[in-house]
Amino acid sequence: MKSDKMNAKEKIYQAAVELLSSTDDVNKISTRQITAKAGVNLALVNYYYQSKENLLSEIVGKMMDVIIRQIIMEDSAKGNAESRLRGILIATADAAFMHANICQIAISVELKKGCRNSCAMIIPFLKDLLQDYSETDLAVAAMQLMLPFHHIVLEPELYGEILGTDFTDKEKRDLKINQMISCALAGLSHHIT
Numbered sequence: 001m002k003s004d005k006m007n008a009k010e011k012i013y014q015a016a017v018e019l020l021s022s023t024d025d026v027n028k029i030s031t032r033q034i035t036a037k038a039g040v041n042l043a044l045v046n047y048y049y050q051s052k053e054n055l056l057s058e059i060v061g062k063m064m065d066v067i068i069r070q071i072i073m074e075d076s077a078k079g080n081a082e083s084r085l086r087g088i089l090i091a092t093a094d095a096a097f098m099h100a101n102i103c104q105i106a107i108s109v110e111l112k113k114g115c116r117n118s119c120a121m122i123i124p125f126l127k128d129l130l131q132d133y134s135e136t137d138l139a140v141a142a143m144q145l146m147l148p149f150h151h152i153v154l155e156p157e158l159y160g161e162i163l164g165t166d167f168t169d170k171e172k173r174d175l176k177i178n179q180m181i182s183c184a185l186a187g188l189s190h191h192i193t
Contacts, residue, residue, distance in 0.1 A: 008038070008040045008044055008048070009044075009048045011038040011039065011040055012034060012035065012038045012040060012044060012045055012048060012049070012055065013055070013058075013059065014038070015034050015035075015037035015038035016029070016034050016038075016055050016056060016059055017059055018037065019033055019034060019037060020056065020059060020060070020101070020102060023101065025101065026056065026101050026102070026104065026105055029052070029056070030052070031045050031052045034052065034055070056105055057105055057106075057109045059102075060102045060103075060105040060106040060109070061106060061109065063099070063102055063106075064095075064102070064103065064106045067092075067095045067099070068092060068095075068121060080128075081125045081126075081128030081129050082125075082129055082185065084125055085122060085125035085126070085129070085181065086177075086178060086181055088121070088122065088125070089122070089145070089149065089177055089181060090174055090177055090178075092121075092149075093149060093152075093153070093173060093177055094170065096153040097153070097156075097167070097168065097170075097173070100153070103153055104153065104154060107150045107153055107154055108154070110150060111150055115142075115143055115146050115147065115150065118142075118146045118149075118150070119139060119142035119143055119146055120142075122142050122145060122146065123138050123139070123142050126138050126141050126142055126145075126188075129185065129188075130188060141184075141188050144184055144188070145180075145181070145184050148180060149177075149180075152167055156168060163176055
């Protein structure tokens with residue numbers, strides 16, 4: 001019996017992964033599509049995941065973890081803390097725009113959880129750059145950097161208009177991200193508590 005339950009849960013998960021990978025609009029994925037593809041009862045999505053949104057959030061979270069770990073591993077030996085911070089933020093922005101359909105879910109969840117994962121990703125670099133900062137100050141600095149990036153991915157046209165760039169154009173996005181990092185780091189380096 002237990003293997004049947006695990007099997008149904010895994011079928012639901014795999015069906016959702018396949019649907020998520022094959023669509024540009026996550027909002028078009030329905031619970032009925034997931035369960036039809038998985039060949040299971042509609043009620044099992046809520047039983048195992050409480051909602052379609054929780055299921056998709058779990059999948060997206062795992063996908064983003066893989067992407068971010070790969071970026072960090074590829075970038076871990078390149079340059080000083082500032083150049084690595086810039087590299088990771090640019091690479092994660094590239095991944096976010098390349099996988100916009102899944103990243104919008106991940107970012108919405110991340111914002112609801114207080115940006116903990118994304119801030120934790122950059123705090124080691126900030127710690128190297130801002131050695132006199134307390135843990136609380138580092139958390140504030142990380143949020144000051146990460147919040148704008150999250151909102152830009154969610155609303156690239158709006159923030160592109162505000163910041164005078166096209167965030168869908170990699171070259172322009174990289175220039176603006178570097179400018180944003182420079183401004184943030186300049187302001188942070190002058191404020192030590």
